[in-house]
Amino acid sequence: MGAETLARTPLYGRHVALGARMVPFGGWEMPVQYSGIVDEHHAVRKAAGLFDISHMGEVYVGGRDALAFLQHICTQDVATIGPGQANYSLLCYPSGGIVDDIFIYNLVDEYLVVVNASNIAKDVAWMRQNAEGFEVTIDDASARMAMLALQGPLAEAILTEAADVDVVALPFHAVTRGALFENIPALIARTGYTGEDGFELFVGNGYAESLWDQLLLIGAEHGLKPCGLGARDSLRFEACLALYGHEIADTINPYEAKLGWVVKLAKGDFVGAEALRQIKAQGVARKLVGFEMVGRGIARGEYEIRSVDGAPAGLVTTGMPAPTLGKNLGLGLVPAALSAEGSEFDVVVREKPIRARVVKTPFYRPQYKK
């Protein structure tokens, strides 16, 4: 795909001015790194990082049947997401395969659904297709909203200087309306995708540059660094947070992906419920596991996994050196028989089988403020 066909966020000019390396991602031209993936990764674990995630999609769901509609298309029990709260969910096909993973924000008078950048059109079409019989409004706000993630142990101290609401008192997975730097209306949520405490900020496109600049300015003394998608991936990988297209796909069901906790079969009927009930009752043949490379080599997504006697056994979903842990780690789908901690298999690295061993997940225990 040529650069001219890629979409750009309102912060594109800022990324280029900061010397970021821009790469195509999900149809967008996004920064993969500024100072370097490892440097940015450590900044988020030790201090704070600022990510432009404006490529993500935002869909407002309103109307009298908004809750009933979301209950119909989501695996999560949306009724348990109280006013001012947010939670993770999945959209599933009737087969139980995953359409997308989403975040649902209860904004009291409506819901905000955040979807993956590459899936915006697919998800909105899926919602509309399943809206028959419900009195709902589905407003795709993706093109007019920017989203920034401020993540890390010092994110709270930085945001406290910027916000007119008490962000210290904002619990994990809570969302509030507020103003940033006095005149930037924002949705402020204590959510994120790095395994650290932090916030996701939603603003209109016109405010994105001002918010980005001012956060970097006041954050500098706290060690805040602009971070790209490279560090976002290594951070979420250490915390074993699933990524669409890797751990999540229409060919992977939630129980295989270790996302059974997001499927609330007791809440009543929803799209995919019947298939998921059956899958759960039968048990899954393959499971997502975390593994450590025992031999010398780095596992990468899509590398083949073989049993130690050479039989095809599965696929790596994500693999890389984990910067915080100093180990070459991976996530992969393997037969249930190979999923116990301590089980060994081989990852095929450039045609050579390299030994790997199943370890406990998450690799890095999230440091959320609860």
Place this chain on the structure above:
Amino acid sequence: MSFKIPADLQYTKSHEWIRIEGDEALVGITDYAQNTLGDVVFVDLKEVGTTLAAEDTFGAIESVKAASDLFLPVDGEIIAVNSEVVDEPELINSDPYSDGWLVKIRLSAGSVGALMSADAYQKYLDSLDH
């Protein structure tokens, strides 16, 4: 962004450099290549004694994010590998043209390869920006 391109080396489109001295040559990756890869964390080189043709893979170099194959600029046999970069892959980032060399080869008789001068490589890099 400008990258170091020593005038006394030759270059490939896949961003390796080669320093030919008689029938032997040192091979590494360019400043542009190391910068594009980012933090190099792992190097995997084929063994001494391996004979390869120009553009064959002689190993791989890995950053946090990705693995990239290394292509031999000319036909030859690997006669030495730089064990220091295997132990300290970051040498490739800090010094790609000297301490960060990768393999030493003996050129095959009549060895061929599509090599560029420093000037031609600079023009090639400029063309990649557009």
